Amino acid sequence: xxxxxxxxxxxxxxxxxxxxxxxxxxxxxxxxxxxxxxxxxxxxxxxxxxxxxxxxxxxxxxx
Numbered sequence: 001x002x003x004x005x006x007x008x009x010x011x012x013x014x015x016x017x018x019x020x021x022x023x024x025x026x027x028x029x030x031x032x033x034x035x036x037x038x039x040x041x042x043x044x045x046x047x048x049x050x051x052x053x054x055x056x057x058x059x060x061x062x063x
Contacts, residue, residue, distance in 0.1 A: 002014040011017040
């Protein structure tokens with residue numbers, strides 16, 4: 001097990017970094033292979049803006 005410096009990596013060991021890399025690559029491959037309909041960028045951003053505004057509004061209502 002090889003320790004990594006926090007300056008070099010957010011992971012503690014090379015094994016942790018490699019495991020995350022494998023997980024991330026699998027997620028990307030699955031997304032690329034997906035047959036689900038795509039959401040256009042503008043629509044995705046509009047949905048995100050709505051969710052963020054709803055959270056901001058809820059925070060403003062908190063005591």
